[in-house]
Amino acid sequence: MITGELKSKVGRVWDAFWSGGISNPLEVMEQITYLLFIKRLDEIQTRKDRKATATGKPDPDPFFSDDQQDLRWQNFKVRDPEIMYGIVADGVFPYLRRVGGDDSTYSHHMKDARFTIPGPNLLAKVVDLLDGISMDASDTKGDIYEYLLAKIATAGQNGQFRTPRHIIDLMVEMTQPGPRDEICDPACGTAGFLVQAASYVQRVHRDTLLGVEQRKHFNESMFHGFDFDNTMLRIGSMNMLLHGVENPDIRYRDSLAESAAGEAERYSLILANPPFAGSLDYESMAVDLQRIVKTKKTELLFLALFLRLLKPGGRAAVIVPDGVLFGSTKAHKELRRILVEDQQLQAVVKLPSGAFRPYAGVSTAILFFTKTESGGTDHVWFYDLQSDGLSLDDKRAPLLADDRLTVRPMGGPLTETEHTKNNLPDVLTRWFERDGAERARQRTDQSFCVPKAEIVAQEYDLSINRYKAVVHEEIETRTPGEIFADLERIEAEIAMGVSELKGLLA
Numbered sequence: 001m002i003t004g005e006l007k008s009k010v011g012r013v014w015d016a017f018w019s020g021g022i023s024n025p026l027e028v029m030e031q032i033t034y035l036l037f038i039k040r041l042d043e044i045q046t047r048k049d050r051k052a053t054a055t056g057k058p059d060p061d062p063f064f065s066d067d068q069q070d071l072r073w074q075n076f077k078v079r080d081p082e083i084m085y086g087i088v089a090d091g092v093f094p095y096l097r098r099v100g101g102d103d104s105t106y107s108h109h110m111k112d113a114r115f116t117i118p119g120p121n122l123l124a125k126v127v128d129l130l131d132g133i134s135m136d137a138s139d140t141k142g143d144i145y146e147y148l149l150a151k152i153a154t155a156g157q158n159g160q161f162r163t164p165r166h167i168i169d170l171m172v173e174m175t176q177p178g179p180r181d182e183i184c185d186p187a188c189g190t191a192g193f194l195v196q197a198a199s200y201v202q203r204v205h206r207d208t209l210l211g212v213e214q215r216k217h218f219n220e221s222m223f224h225g226f227d228f229d230n231t232m233l234r235i236g237s238m239n240m241l242l243h244g245v246e247n248p249d250i251r252y253r254d255s256l257a258e259s260a261a262g263e264a265e266r267y268s269l270i271l272a273n274p275p276f277a278g279s280l281d282y283e284s285m286a287v288d289l290q291r292i293v294k295t296k297k298t299e300l301l302f303l304a305l306f307l308r309l310l311k312p313g314g315r316a317a318v319i320v321p322d323g324v325l326f327g328s329t330k331a332h333k334e335l336r337r338i339l340v341e342d343q344q345l346q347a348v349v350k351l352p353s354g355a356f357r358p359y360a361g362v363s364t365a366i367l368f369f370t371k372t373e374s375g376g377t378d379h380v381w382f383y384d385l386q387s388d389g390l391s392l393d394d395k396r397a398p399l400l401a402d403d404r405l406t407v408r409p410m411g412g413p414l415t416e417t418e419h420t421k422n423n424l425p426d427v428l429t430r431w432f433e434r435d436g437a438e439r440a441r442q443r444t445d446q447s448f449c450v451p452k453a454e455i456v457a458q459e460y461d462l463s464i465n466r467y468k469a470v471v472h473e474e475i476e477t478r479t480p481g482e483i484f485a486d487l488e489r490i491e492a493e494i495a496m497g498v499s500e501l502k503g504l505l506a
Contacts, residue, residue, distance in 0.1 A: 006133070006144070007147065009129065009132060009133050010133065010144055010147050010148060012129055013032065013126060013129045013130060013133070013148070014028065014148065016122065016125045016126050016129060017031070017032075017122070017126065020117075020118065020119070020121075020122035020125070020126075021118050021119075021122070022116065022117070022118070022122075026231055027116060029148060029149065029231075029235055030114075030231055030234060030235065031115075031116060031117055031126075032126075032130070032148060033234055033235055033238045034093070034096060034110070034113050034115070035126065035127065035130055036130065036145075036238060036242070037096065037110060037238060038071070038073055038092055038096065039073045039130065039131075040241065041063050041064075041073075041099075042063075042064075042072045042073035042074055043073075044063065045059075045062060045063045045064055045072065046074070048062065048063075063099075068091075068095065070087055070091060071087065071091050071092050071095050073131075076088065076092070076127075077127050077128075077131055081120035081121055081123065081124035082120045084120065084123060084124060084127065085117075085119070085120035085123050085124075088115065088117075088123060089115050092115075093113055093114070093115040096110045096113040097110065097111050097112065097113050098111075105237050105240075105247050105248055105249070105250050105251075108251075109230070109233050109234040109237050109250070110234070112230065144242075145238065145239055145242045145243075149162070149190050149192075149235070149239065150162075150165075162189065162190065162192070162359070163192055163193070163273040163319065164355065164356070164388070164390075165192065165196070166388060166389060166390075166405065166406065166407065166424060167319075167351070167355060167366075167388065168192050168193055168196045168271075169196060169406065169407045169424075170366075170407050170424050170427060170428065171193070171271055171317040171366060172193070172196045172197050172200050172271065173200070173407050173408070173428050174317060174368065174427075174428060174431050175269060175271065175315060175317045175368070176200075176204075177197045177200050177201050177269055178201070178205065179201055179205040179208045179209060179214055179217070179218070179222075180217070180268075181197075181201075181222065181268045181269045182221065182222060182224065182266065182267045182268050182269070183197050183222060183223055183224065183267065183268070183269045183270075183271065184224040184225070184226075184263075184266075184267040184269070184270050184271075184272075184309055185224075185225045185226070185270070185271055185272045186226045186253075186255040186270070186272060186274065186302070186305055186306070186309065187226065187227060187255060187272055187273070187274040187275055187302070188225030188226060188227050188232070188236050188250065189227060189229075189232050189236065190232060190235050190236050190239055191223075191225050191235075191236035191237070191239045191240050191248075191250065192239075193271035193272065193273075194223045194224075194225050194236075194240060194245075194248065194271075195239050195240060195243045197223070197269075197271060198218075198222075198223060198240070198243055198244065198245050199243060201218065201222075202244065218245070219245060219246040219247055219248075220246070220247050220248075220249075221249070222245075222248075223240065223245055223248040223249065223250075224248070224249040224250075224267065225240075225248065225249070225250045225251075226250075226251060226252075226253035226255050227250075227252070227253070228252060228253065228254045228255075230252065233250055233251070233252060236250050237250045255274075255302070255305055256280060256285050256286060256289065256298065256301050256302070256305065257285060257286060258286055259286050259287065259288050260286060260288055260289070260305060260308045260309060261288060263308075263309055264288075264308050264309065265308075265309070265310065265311040265312065265314075266309060266311060267309050267310055267311060267314055268310070268311055268313070268314045268315070269314060269315055269316070270306050270309060270310060270314070270315075270316040270317075270318065271316075271317055271318070272302070272306070272316075272318045272319070273318070273319040274298070274299065274302035274318070274319075275298065276298060276299050276321050276362070280296050280298060280301070282296065285301060286305075288308065289301050289304045289305055289308065292304035292307060292308065292338075293331050293334055293335050293338075294330075294331060295329070295331035297331065299320055299321055299323070299324055300324065300331050300332065300335055302318075303318070303320065303324070303335050303339075303367075304335065306318060307338070307343070307371060310371040311371070312371055312372065312373055313370065313371065313372070314370070314371050315368070315369070315370045315371075316367070316368070316369055316370075316371070317366060317367070317368050318366070318367055319351075319364050319365070319366055320364065320365060320366075320367055321362055321363065321364055322350075322362075322363040322364060322365060322463065324336075324365075324367075324462075325348065325365055325461070325462040325463045326461050326462065326463040326466070333459060333460055336460035336461075336462055337460050339367070339369055339377075339460075340377045340380075340452060340455055340456065340460050341375055341377070341456075342372075342373060342374075342375060343369050343370065343371050343372050343373070343375070343376070343377070344369060344370040344372050344375065344376035344377050345367070345368075345369045345377045345380055345462075346368045346369055346370065346377075346380065346381060346434070347366075347367070347368040347380065347381040347382070347383070347431065347434065348365055348366070348367060348368075348380060348381075348382050348383075348462050348464065349365060349366040349368070349382075349383045349385055349427060350363075350365045350382070350383065350384050350385055350464045351363075351364045351365055351366065351385055351388070352385060352386055352387065352388060352392050353392070354391075354392025354393065354396075355388055355392075357392065357393065357394050357396055358394035358395075358396065365462075365464075367462075377452045378451070378452055379434075379435075379439065379449040379450060379451050379452065380449065380450050380452070380455060380462070381430075381431070381434040381438060381447065381448075381449050382447060382448055382449070382450060382464045382467065382468070383423075383427050383430065383431075383446065383447040384446050384447070384464050384468065385423045385424075385427060386423060386446070387399070387420060387421050387422060387423050388422065388423065388424060389404075389405040389421060389422035389424060390405075399421040399422065400418060400421055400422055404418060404422065405422060406424070406425075407424045407425060407428055408425065408428070409422075409425055413425065414426075423446070426446070427447075430447050434449065442469070443467060443468055443469035444468075444469045444470075444471050448467070448468075450467045454467070
């Protein structure tokens with residue numbers, strides 16, 4: 001998490017674009033991504049140059065040839081704005097479009113890089129600001145980029161919503177990614193789920209990652225993200241790079257339109273918040289998904305896709321709109337039946353309806369399940385998450401101090417009052433007790449378990465309200481006789497008042 005002066009510096013970069021004439025947040029983010037990429041290449045080349053000097057052996061594969069030295073960040077940043085602008089527009093960006101030769105994920109997404117900064121003064125200002133932000137520390141550079149991403153306010157188009165960081169944290173902590181997992185987000189956007197999963201693995205399995213093979217798996221085959229928006233792919237790739245993943249599998253793929261045959265049963269963990277974009281035409285969707293469930297609804301098709309992508313034993317934590325939990329169409333019921341009868345459905349965590357504000361007020365829930373193909377659902381754990389630490393209006397203002405807003409708050413457990421403002425730590429604690437103490441909780445509690453047989457009897461309805469017991473408070477009311485007596489008294493007082501008024505006017 002970044003704070004204070006650093007946050008202010010990052011904010012000034014954003015403001016510089018805004019006042020310089022680029023107001024589209026996605027375009028701002030894209031231009032920053034390009035500049036950070038060329039800055040990163042220069043930093044890596046600098047390290048390679050030092051190694052070459054120390055060993056006396058020339059770098060066999062330099063990023064920049066002798067006649068490309070002007071294109072290095074450290075060299076063009078000190079030039080006059082007009083000259084710098086020409087170098088970046090006519091030299092750096094054509095170079096970025098050709099740099100794909102090294103076959104890395106990042107270079108692949110830079111092949112259609114466009115330079116849209118309108119003038120020399122804005123470029124000079126942005127280069128100066130980015131140069132003043134130290135991104136050397138591996139534990140902060142990713143956070144800086146995440147903070148910039150948080151300013152993207154155009155999310156919400158085509159059913160896309162940027163998933164709040166603390167909700168992602170919760171899902172990652174509950175699924176506990178391991179060092180041997182292969183993790184996939186088929187609608188990855190800015191790669192928030194993959195980034196957080198990588199951070200979790202780096203934090204919890206630090207020693208395991210010291211091994212050469214394990215490190216190679218972490219950098220090249222652990223993380224997989226798909227999207228059909230090239231801008232998002234570029235941003236997602238950079239997000240992963242800045243969080244220490246060197247070559248993730250971030251690629252263009254229309255997950256619902258392309259056959260999943262080549263990806264089937266490949267992944268051990270799926271973390272996702274797919275877009276809820278309404279309905280698709282049958283002609284534009286993958287045939288193999290229609291074999292699982294006949295529907296045009298994207299949220300149901302994504303669930304079918306997750307089942308297709310997961311390998312047996314693989315687990316998933318995915319956000320779905322409330323309608324998936326209780327929809328009455330044949331497709332809705334069939335998918336819920338598959339989750340309960342054929343797979344192991346473990347939990348339904350209902351999110352507050354303001355969780356995605358200001359982008360949308362849609363009601364959502366998180367489903368947790370494991371692909372078994374042989375059933376295994378015994379009880380389903382329900383949690384009614386009523387507060388996620390932020391206000392549920394469009395402002396989404398924090399209700400507690402930063403260090404008390406997280407899934408694992410610093411300074412000890414939350415107090416009862418703090419819990420009413422942030423339920424996330426309680427969700428995590430109770431999740432790990434779902435096969436023990438949680439079984440004894442009452443249906444009036446915030447969390448409880450429901451046996452499979454009861455869910456089957458309710459036609460696989462998974463909405464928490466179907467099973468939650470409502471406590472009605474007894475309210476004492478007056479008898480009709482008492483109310484009539486009061487009315488008669490008031491009428492008598494009014495009649496007396498009118499009579500006195502008439503006497504005064506006579």
